[in-house]
Amino acid sequence: MKNELIIKNLRLVVADTYEEMSQYTADQIHNDIKKKSNLLICTATGSTPTEAYDMLAKKYDDEPEVFSGVRFIKLDEWGGIPMDDPATCEVYLQEHLISPLQIEASRFVSWNSIPEDPNQEVKRISNMFADEGDIDLCILGMGVNGHLGFNEPAEFLRPSAHVAELTETTKKHTMAQKAEHGIQYGLTLGMNDIMRSKKILLLVNGSHKEKPFKEFLAGKITTKFPTTMLWMHPNVTVVCDKEVVPNIDKINSQK
Ligand code: GLP
Numbered sequence: 001m002k003n004e005l006i007i008k009n010l011r012l013v014v015a016d017t018y019e020e021m022s023q024y025t026a027d028q029i030h031n032d033i034k035k036k037s038n039l040l041i042c043t044a045t046g047s048t049p050t051e052a053y054d055m056l057a058k059k060y061d062d063e064p065e066v067f068s069g070v071r072f073i074k075l076d077e078w079g080g081i082p083m084d085d086p087a088t089c090e091v092y093l094q095e096h097l098i099s100p101l102q103i104e105a106s107r108f109v110s111w112n113s114i115p116e117d118p119n120q121e122v123k124r125i126s127n128m129f130a131d132e133g134d135i136d137l138c139i140l141g142m143g144v145n146g147h148l149g150f151n152e153p154a155e156f157l158r159p160s161a162h163v164a165e166l167t168e169t170t171k172k173h174t175m176a177q178k179a180e181h182g183i184q185y186g187l188t189l190g191m192n193d194i195m196r197s198k199k200i201l202l203l204v205n206g207s208h209k210e211k212p213f214k215e216f217l218a219g220k221i222t223t224k225f226p227t228t229m230l231w232m233h234p235n236v237t238v239v240c241d242k243e244v245v246p247n248i249d250k251i252n253s254q255k
Contacts, residue, residue: 013237040134087178141203141204160190162188163186202238205243205244206241212225
């Protein structure tokens with residue numbers, strides 16, 4: 001059973017299980033696409049959204065027409081490794097969304113993981129906002145160190161798409177562990193690109209995220225924990241499972 005509460009301007013949805021939170025997320029995305037056929041969706045990768053993406057892809061078989069105009073943009077990418085390296089966000093998204101939903105190249109804004117000039121690649125992705133407009137729905141995951149995309153904890157954050165220096169924690173991410181080539185840097189949308197999204201879904205699951213999520217819920221906005229910037233966004237829904245917030249009743253009484 002889901003537990004929903006509003007904390008300041010943020011909606012927190014706590015599902016009993018990972019499966020339930022994934023179903024909720026897939027339904028939300030599906031509803032938004034039905035409301036706006038050319039929805040621009042920014043997609044995080046990693047282990048958190050996988051089930052939600054797979055559940056969304058299953059809806060394609062019954063209603064392929066719903067997905068005929070939807071557009072995607074890849075939030076971030078591991079830099080310096082070939083596009084077909086098993087670690088890339090490209091391989092992940094092709095498998096879980098782009099190919100099952102039959103999204104052609106013109107509806108997928110995708111970082112090249114191995115650009116000749118990373119700075120030119122950043123410009124290319126930044127320029128796409130002029131053509132595509134702002135993100136309608138941004139699906140985010142929270143790194144264990146609080147990162148969003150590859151906006152890593154730091155003294156300052158960057159507003160636009162950029163080449164990111166990866167922290168040691170991020171280099172140990174499960175995706176990075178699958179790499180067959182040496183990851184050299186990260187490519188990511190910036191904080192302003194994310195914050196201009198009309199709606200944000202932040203997905204968090206698993207007991208390994210309990211501690212960082214507690215830090216997020218403390219509500220102190222800091223560049224040392226980029227996810228806390230979301231407290232400044234007017235339309236964020238955080239979807240998580242019980243393992244992340246075992247003390248949901250305590251939060252309820254503190255809000
Ligand atoms: C990775 C990805 C992000 C993802 C985050 C959380 O670095 N580049 O897009 O949101 O870290 O990953 P996970 O869901 O596996 O915890």
